[in-house]
Amino acid sequence: MIRFGIDFGGTKIEAAALNAAGEFVARVRKPNPGNYQDALEVVAQLVTDAETMAGATCARLGVGLPGSVSPKSGLIRGANSVYLNDKRFGEDLAKRLARPVRVTNDANCLALSEAADGAGSGERVVFAAILGTGCGGGVVVDGQIIEGRNGFAGEWGHFPLPWPKPEEYPGPDCWCGRKGCLETWISGPSFSRDAGFPNGQATMEAVAAGQPNAVAALDRYVDRVGRALAVICDVIDPDVIVLGGGMSNVDALYERLPAAIAPHVFSDVFETPVKKATHGDSSGVRGAVWLWPSEA
Template sequence: MIRIGVDFGGTKIEAAALDAGGQVLARARTASPGSYDASLTAVGDLVAEVERLAGVTGASLGVGIPGSPSPASGLIRNANTTHLNDRPLQVDLERVLGRPIRLANDANCFVLSEAVDGAGADAYVVFGVIIGTGCGAGLTVGRRVLEGRNAIAGEWGHTPLPWPTPDELPGPACFCGRRNCLESWISGTGFARDHGTGQTGAAIATAALAGEPSAVASLDRYTDRLARGLAVIADILDPDVIVLGGGMSNIEGLYERLPAAISGYAFSDVFTTPVRKAVHGDSSGVRGAAWLWPEPGP
């Protein structure tokens, strides 16, 4: 069984073919063209190239995207790659590719990848978080993505920052039209904005680990805000494991500090949930898209 996954990112589109054991047989990527029609063509070309490299035709195909299809209209909504919004992406891709596809939010693909054979492979309920340019999340139960009745399960980044302090209010404006969204604080972009020097999140984290006082203070605030957001997830879902991906997940100090920080906010006398770094890193999106069809496991 050969599965092909496509990860539809804001700056790149990547496709990969996986065998039944999850090994990557072939991979190809291209820069995102920045327009809808050109993106359809790019996906078609990538799938054809990956099938050529893997020596297969007609493989099953899953696609991970920012945003999600509306259960009411089938049109894409909530995508920060805005040229996808209000478009019948699944219908158009099926026409271009000449086969049925499965389409899912990119954070759902991420968590599915980590639940199948990554950092959450030993867990039943996995909550996965992507903290990069933006903030996305998804959850799996028994290696199945939980999308919810309205297909919005995991839209954690557009919930409010919990227990805001007076200086955190009213909070920054978000592209979704609301204020104080969690994404505005715990994404790499939000981390850099809060620090205020124009440095990248990675540079600030490096400075913090070297002991630079203002960077240390920024990382302390960041850890506290991330812990507050995850404590709400612990209170509602109580997952078996939390998996972090995206650029901010590369800050190794988070994994030592977060469990105790979450415990301080969770409504429990004990908090033992591990917080782990994604095993598959940037490949989790394309791998999870490949696992969409057919579903892995019993």
């Protein structure tokens, strides 16, 4: 059986189809147009393109996107692609495509994909963190996404930075209306801004060259991510932490983060591994595909 999914990102939207073995039989991308109606049309076109490439019909669609769906109103909330907020994206897309659609947070999709056959394979409790344009999190337990009673479990991007230092308080303004959210400290753009470079690649090149401001910014970044993940560990004590998003390509994080987390957890032992997403930027769309079980 071939299943289809959409990864709705801030800059691009991707559709993919996977066969029963979890292998890609179609994968297509288009730029995100940045407004609601055009984005619906881009998704519809991508589904058609993926069907043609896969030689199969999309009977049902899974979608991962920023934000979450309110179980009370059915509206998208908390999306940093703010034009999605207060819209019935799943319902509108289902009407546009004339087929069932399931929608969840993109970090949930990352966690589901990596728990199924990636860096979290074989583990009971998987926490996945997206450290990219924004900052998100997802929890999978025994192969099932945990969304919680109110539908926002794992959404750590708008926690305040834990144990803030004097120079970190109250923190930068966040698009959500609060100050000092994790997204303002540990997203990719935040890291680059702190170092004084235009993007992550330039920043890491400066780190490799030993430029003091870049090296110091990476030290601060590791410390802040460590503090943030310690709170997650205190709450759910995951078997593995999986990183996705652009900052997951910074190899130093996997060596340094366990030691940055350990002093802040409320425990005498901390052995939880921090791993890079096995499927990289494919994990989001793979997880969206897995939102529909094969027998559905």
